[in-house]
Amino acid sequence: MKKFENTFTNEMTIEERIETIHPLFFEIKRNWRELKIGKFPRNIKLPILLKDYYKYGSCRRKNKNEITICRIVLNKLLLENDCQYDLIVTLIHEILHAYLPNEEHGEKWQKLAKKVTKKWGYTISKTNKENTPAKKLLRKKRKKSNEYN
Numbered sequence: 001m002k003k004f005e006n007t008f009t010n011e012m013t014i015e016e017r018i019e020t021i022h023p024l025f026f027e028i029k030r031n032w033r034e035l036k037i038g039k040f041p042r043n044i045k046l047p048i049l050l051k052d053y054y055k056y057g058s059c060r061r062k063n064k065n066e067i068t069i070c071r072i073v074l075n076k077l078l079l080e081n082d083c084q085y086d087l088i089v090t091l092i093h094e095i096l097h098a099y100l101p102n103e104e105h106g107e108k109w110q111k112l113a114k115k116v117t118k119k120w121g122y123t124i125s126k127t128n129k130e131n132t133p134a135k136k137l138l139r140k141k142r143k144k145s146n147e148y149n
């Protein structure tokens with residue numbers, strides 16, 4: 001997969017930023033075979049965005065006729081100017097959950113996350129350890145919501 005390059009510019013509208021998500025999803029899918037771990041998760045729906053969400057993202061699972069369908073949810077704040085790296089990292093993180101649906105952040109998941117980190121150069125981990133712009137924004141958001149609760 002190609003190296004990260006920030007393509008969000010000040011001139012871009014929110015809609016234009018949203019439009020980058022599906023191509024990004026398909027780029028990950030296209031490059032999946034580089035990981036040599038088998039097929040891209042099958043029952044995965046295209047990511048959707050949530051506003052006022054307290055997490056970066058999540059992978060929601062639903063059982064339908066004995067098939068588990070995964071829906072990735074991404075926090076809308078990941079569309080802010082300097083958050084594109086976190087957007088990509090979050091999307092990959094959640095796809096790994098769809099690939100290993102019953103693992104949470106267990107050993108298998110962590111091993112895979114390490115592999116992706118090594119192969120693609122995006123740091124995939126259980127939690128965001130780096131102090132990225134998205135982390136600061138999320139912290140601020142959580143603090144603010146606590147003030148009203």
Ligand SMILES: [Zn+2]
Nearest residue numbers: 093097105126
């Ligand atoms: Zn996770």
